[in-house]
Amino acid sequence: xxxxxxxxLLGGTYALIAMGLNLQYGVARIMNLANGxxxxxxxxxxFWMYTGGQISPFLxxxxxxxxxxxxxxxxxxxxLQPLVKRAKTRGQLETDSILATFGLSFVMVGLMLMVxxxxxxxxxxxxxxxxxxxxxxxLNRVASFLGAVVICGALxxxxxxxxxxxSIRAIAVAPESARLVGxxxxxxxxxxxxxxxxxxxxxxxxxxxYLTLDASTGVIFTLKALIIVIMGGVGDVRGTIVAAxxxxxxxxxxxxxxxxxxxxxxxxxxxxxxxxxxxxxxFGKKPT
Amino acid sequence: MTGTDIRNLCLSxxxxxxxxxxxxxxSGYWLSIGVTIVMxxxxxxxxxxxxxxxxxxxxxxxxxFGVGTYVTGLGFETLPFWSLVGIAAVLGAVLAALVGLATLxxxxxxxxxFTLGLAELVRQVITWVQNRSGQKGLYVLTDISEADxxxxxxxxxxxxxxxxxxxxxxxxxxxxxxxxxxxxxxVHSGINTALSKVLLFMVPGSVAAMTGAILAPRYVYIExxxxxxxxxxxxxxIMALLGxxxxxxxxxxxVIPFTLLWESISSSFPQQTTLLLGVAFLxxxxxxxxxxxxxxxxxxxxxxxxxxxxxx
Amino acid sequence: xxxxxxxKFAAALALTTSLATGAVSAETIKIGAAAPKTGPLAGGAAxxxxxxxxxxxxxxxxxxxxxxxxxxxxxxVIEYDDQTNPxxxxxxxxxxxxxxxxxxxxxxxxxxxxxxxxxxFARYGYPLIAVSAITDQQPALSKQFPDMFFTxxxxxxxxxxxxxxxxxxxxxxxxxxxxxxVNVADAFGIELAEVARGxxxxxxxxxxxxxxxxLGTQDLSPVMKGAKAAAPDAFVAWSYPPxxxxxxxxxxxxxxxxxxxxxxxxxxxxxxGARFGAAANGVMGPGGVNVDDPKFxxxxxxxxxxxxxxxxxxxxxxxxxSLQILEQSIEAVGLDRKAVADHLRSGTFxxxxxxxxxxxxxxxxxxxxxxxxxxxxxxxxxxRGREGAVPVILKDGWQ
Numbered sequence: 001x002x003x004x005x006x007x008x009l010l011g012g013t014y015a016l017i018a019m020g021l022n023l024q025y026g027v028a029r030i031m032n033l034a035n036g037x038x039x040x041x042x043x044x045x046x047f048w049m050y051t052g053g054q055i056s057p058f059l060x061x062x063x064x065x066x067x068x069x070x071x072x073x074x075x076x077x078x079x080l081q082p083l084v085k086r087a088k089t090r091g092q093l094e095t096d097s098i099l100a101t102f103g104l105s106f107v108m109v110g111l112m113l114m115v116x117x118x119x120x121x122x123x124x125x126x127x128x129x130x131x132x133x134x135x136x137x138x139l140n141r142v143a144s145f146l147g148a149v150v151i152c153g154a155l156x157x158x159x160x161x162x163x164x165x166x167s168i169r170a171i172a173v174a175p176e177s178a179r180l181v182g183x184x185x186x187x188x189x190x191x192x193x194x195x196x197x198x199x200x201x202x203x204x205x206x207x208x209x210y211l212t213l214d215a216s217t218g219v220i221f222t223l224k225a226l227i228i229v230i231m232g233g234v235g236d237v238r239g240t241i242v243a244a245x246x247x248x249x250x251x252x253x254x255x256x257x258x259x260x261x262x263x264x265x266x267x268x269x270x271x272x273x274x275x276x277x278x279x280x281x282x283f284g285k286k287p288t
Numbered sequence: 289m290t291g292t293d294i295r296n297l298c299l300s301x302x303x304x305x306x307x308x309x310x311x312x313x314x315s316g317y318w319l320s321i322g323v324t325i326v327m328x329x330x331x332x333x334x335x336x337x338x339x340x341x342x343x344x345x346x347x348x349x350x351x352x353f354g355v356g357t358y359v360t361g362l363g364f365e366t367l368p369f370w371s372l373v374g375i376a377a378v379l380g381a382v383l384a385a386l387v388g389l390a391t392l393x394x395x396x397x398x399x400x401x402f403t404l405g406l407a408e409l410v411r412q413v414i415t416w417v418q419n420r421s422g423q424k425g426l427y428v429l430t431d432i433s434e435a436d437x438x439x440x441x442x443x444x445x446x447x448x449x450x451x452x453x454x455x456x457x458x459x460x461x462x463x464x465x466x467x468x469x470x471x472x473x474x475v476h477s478g479i480n481t482a483l484s485k486v487l488l489f490m491v492p493g494s495v496a497a498m499t500g501a502i503l504a505p506r507y508v509y510i511e512x513x514x515x516x517x518x519x520x521x522x523x524x525x526i527m528a529l530l531g532x533x534x535x536x537x538x539x540x541x542x543v544i545p546f547t548l549l550w551e552s553i554s555s556s557f558p559q560q561t562t563l564l565l566g567v568a569f570l571x572x573x574x575x576x577x578x579x580x581x582x583x584x585x586x587x588x589x590x591x592x593x594x595x596x597x598x599x600x
Numbered sequence: 601x602x603x604x605x606x607x608k609f610a611a612a613l614a615l616t617t618s619l620a621t622g623a624v625s626a627e628t629i630k631i632g633a634a635a636p637k638t639g640p641l642a643g644g645a646a647x648x649x650x651x652x653x654x655x656x657x658x659x660x661x662x663x664x665x666x667x668x669x670x671x672x673x674x675x676x677v678i679e680y681d682d683q684t685n686p687x688x689x690x691x692x693x694x695x696x697x698x699x700x701x702x703x704x705x706x707x708x709x710x711x712x713x714x715x716x717x718x719x720x721f722a723r724y725g726y727p728l729i730a731v732s733a734i735t736d737q738q739p740a741l742s743k744q745f746p747d748m749f750f751t752x753x754x755x756x757x758x759x760x761x762x763x764x765x766x767x768x769x770x771x772x773x774x775x776x777x778x779x780x781x782v783n784v785a786d787a788f789g790i791e792l793a794e795v796a797r798g799x800x801x802x803x804x805x806x807x808x809x810x811x812x813x814x815l816g817t818q819d820l821s822p823v824m825k826g827a828k829a830a831a832p833d834a835f836v837a838w839s840y841p842p843x844x845x846x847x848x849x850x851x852x853x854x855x856x857x858x859x860x861x862x863x864x865x866x867x868x869x870x871x872x873g874a875r876f877g878a879a880a881n882g883v884m885g886p887g888g889v890n891v892d893d894p895k896f897x898x899x900x901x902x903x904x905x906x907x908x909x910x911x912x913x914x915x916x917x918x919x920x921x922s923l924q925i926l927e928q929s930i931e932a933v934g935l936d937r938k939a940v941a942d943h944l945r946s947g948t949f950x951x952x953x954x955x956x957x958x959x960x961x962x963x964x965x966x967x968x969x970x971x972x973x974x975x976x977x978x979x980x981x982x983x984r985g986r987e988g989a990v991p992v993i994l995k996d997g998w999q
Contacts, residue, residue: 002825010819031397033522079570086577091343094397095529096573098345102522103569109638110563118637118646119909120866122845124875129853138821138853210849211818212842214643216684220816223404223518230401248819255822261416261785261812268409272390275402279394316723317698320691412814419785419793419812426787427715427737429744434719507686509715511787513640513815514686554680554688555695561681562638 011248012145018228020200026235027192036218037108042204072197172235233284311435332539351407354516356500361426376501384493388486411516532581632696639684761969776833780809824850882995887914888971888980890988913978921951
């Protein structure tokens with residue numbers, strides 16, 4: 001039970017890391033290598049607001065979300081749309097977006113270095129024990145797990161109930177057909193990219209309550225997010241959630257019962273096994 | 289073998305010979321840049337040998353490279369250095385074959401992320417074993433100089449080019465071109481696509497492992513976080529793509545300007561190195577959509593509009 | 601063929617850049633520094649390395665410079681970011697030695713990067729006063745690189761003295777016999793855990809929990825829960841910065857009741873004390889300083905005034921001391937690098953840490969090994985040949 005809850009809490013962390021990228025890659029077809037930097041930037045904002053003005057990270061996110069949404073929308077319109085327009089094939093867009101967002105990640109690391117310096121940053125927020133089912137857990141992890149539940153839930157409902165949400169899902173499944181039924185693919189791709197960026201930044205703000213970050217740590221989160229998204233199946237919110245939770249539980253199981261030294265090895269083994277036996281990911285549609 | 293072939297071979301040998309003179313110039317600075325260039329040339333060219341025709345983007349370079357450095361780190365006291373490079377080559381090829389057999393049916397982005405995960409997995413396993421065996425830090429203290437390393441890497445790069453040229457002329461190369469154009473057609477013409485791809489994937493695996501083995505004495509101290517740094521995989525991809533993965537010499541024209549650009553930014557703007565590298569990257573991506581090969585083709589096309597080769 | 605033209609182009613490029621940066625008066629002493637500003641080690645270098653280079657240069661120039669044979673020569677620092685990549689470190693040191701033609705080069709940061717740079721220092725005859733390179737390989741390294749010096753101590757000394765502190769506590773009846781030990785699975789953590797494991801057994805301790813975790817683990821609660829379940833009397837972690845913070849936070853949340861709690865790198869950072877406040881009281885870590893020494897207090901005050909941040913209680917002062925050593929050598933024998941290296945071997949230097957001299961293995965014999973947070977400062981509690989160690993206190997809960 002203890003293992004399960006710890007694992008689910010870690011899974012919530014992973015969901016926050018990967019959810020934004022899933023939207024960006026699944027719908028906008030941008031494999032965003034600067035995803036981790038956006039997360040660290042969100043963490044920086046929360047840190048800054050908390051140490052400077054004693055403003056709770058859970059309030060900061062309401063300011064952060066619209067700001068990063070606008071920022072990512074601009075990034076998409078200015079930087080990535082030209083690539084989408086010029087790409088003749090899916091493969092070429094993939095290559096171009098890898099190159100461009102790799103450059104973008106460097107730019108963002110450089111900017112954060114200039115603004116905040118290279119020092120580690122962390123702060124103490126809700127670092128209190130909370131007892132669930134007889135075991136103790138960190139309140140900040142539980143709180144950010146609840147944050148993850150709310151974000152993922154809202155996204156899921158929005159994608160399945162609202163008109164733009166359904167159109168976005170249509171694009172994720174079949175971009176060509178979506179265009180035929182009158183969906184404005186370009187506009188919605190920008191929307192999905194911006195939304196993904198905002199989700200990632202909000203996730204970063206929540207994670208910063210218990211993780212120690214610095215300007216250069218983004219790449220760690222990018223790698224993890226890529227693996228979770230691919231494991232779950234591109235363009236499917238459920239897949240990412242399931243993959244994130246599965247990863248959290250497996251890592252905790254291995255750490256508790258086997259050896260904490262093997263947690264990441266176990267995570268990658270799981271990833272590789274899933275890809276070998278279900279190449280399209282847990283919830284992905286078989287490519288036609 | 290035609291006359292042009294012989295001429296090209298001679299010219300290449302001559303170029304290689306001239307490059308081999310670099311350490312004699314006595315400038316350690318240019319030698320260290322030379323090592324970087326030759327190292328990335330070997331890595332990016334071998335990478336493009338596989339990825340150019342198959343369009344698979346592999347991020348496994350760091351895995352093979354790290355395995356190579358560990359071969360040297362563990363064995364340099366007991367075995368002669370040349371044999372370590374050989375062992376690394378074999379290990380790299382075997383690992384690549386295993387990975388290839390398991391994964392080449394994955395397509396596109398799945399393969400990309402898989403290879404990334406592989407590099408991390410290998411690193412985690414090696415770290416764990418090192419931890420379990422209580423291995424102290426690996427210090428590779430040898431008499432091998434930077435010039436030796438340069439010459440070895442240069443020989444390796446030369447071998448990669450030769451291999452690439454031979455593959456291009458062989459049945460395998462022909463098969464791969466067909467696979468790259470249309471895999472379904474390839475299957476229908478009786479080509480064993482899986483085998484061809486696995487065979488070819490062993491080339492970058494083996495080359496990256498050898499590069500790691502050769503460079504280990506330069507790093508002196510081997511630890512997993514440096515040997516398996518994922519940045520290396522990305523750098524190789526970026527350089528090869530900037531050059532143009534479709535031609536044998538494509539990565540070379542990516543590596544050289546890229547290394548020099550990297551160097552001049554590092555030296556001129558030490559406070560904003562990362563920021564400006566990123567900006568430079570973006571500029572290149574937007575201004576040179578088809579890499580340096582594309583740029584050169586464009587120039588050639590303008591210079592000689594009737595040259596049929598340039599239009600291909 | 602193409603490479604030759606590219607080289608020409610590059611040479612022209614290098615020429616313009618060197619013209620741009622090379623316009624300095626002949627009266628300055630050029631000091632090169634290459635260390636991480638980005639990459640995995642950037643966070644640590646931003647605390648321990650870069651501010652001290654900045655502080656030292658500012659102070660020297662405020663004094664009018666370094667006295668070289670009667671002339672006061674100011675220093676000019678040339679900095680490069682090595683991106684925590686040994687290949688870049690090698691290139692940057694090469695560049696400093698041959699393109700910028702600096703007079704001296706400050707040691708890089710982090711064992712792997714320092715050692716990777718050592719052959720270049722040796723080739724161009726630059727003395728290397730290493731700080732953040734903790735290793736037991738000093739005899740072998742100083743044999744291969746005769747002008748390489750070590751200041752921060754050895755792996756064994758760090759581990760041995762930690763074990764010794766705990767042994768003394770146990771023999772004094774303050775501590776039970778059960779140890780929980782974890783380490784980060786990277787070269788540094790593996791080495792230290794290996795030495796400590798042997799020493800703990802030798803001292804008759806029972807290691808009830810012994811485990812490692814990978815670099816970059818995002819949740820250490822299973823580790824802390826496992827350690828707690830083993831009911832240890834002392835907890836020792838050979839950890840890196842992000843995990844040092846995470847382990848301490850988990851210990852607080854799990855309310856781990858131990859009489860001694862030790863975490864490694866970053867424990868002596870001022871950020872650690874600021875982060876955990878009163879809960880940090882009694883936490884031990886590597887390093888420490890004599891905080892009552894007026895010299896250290898003066899240094900700490902200047903550090904805060906000039907760089908805007910507090911120094912850490914371990915590598916910061918040692919980094920600064922390494923620059924003082926260099927300065928005093930230059931004042932003694934001038935700018936000749938061979939003479940400076942010889943002087944380093946024979947001289948005794950008056951630094952912010954007290955006197956420093958090097959033994960036959962080029963090793964500084966006097967260094968702090970264990971410190972402890974006591975009332976908001978990280979005080980040295982064990983050292984090799986340093987004055988001013990304070991008695992160790994028991995870890996008394998997390999309130």
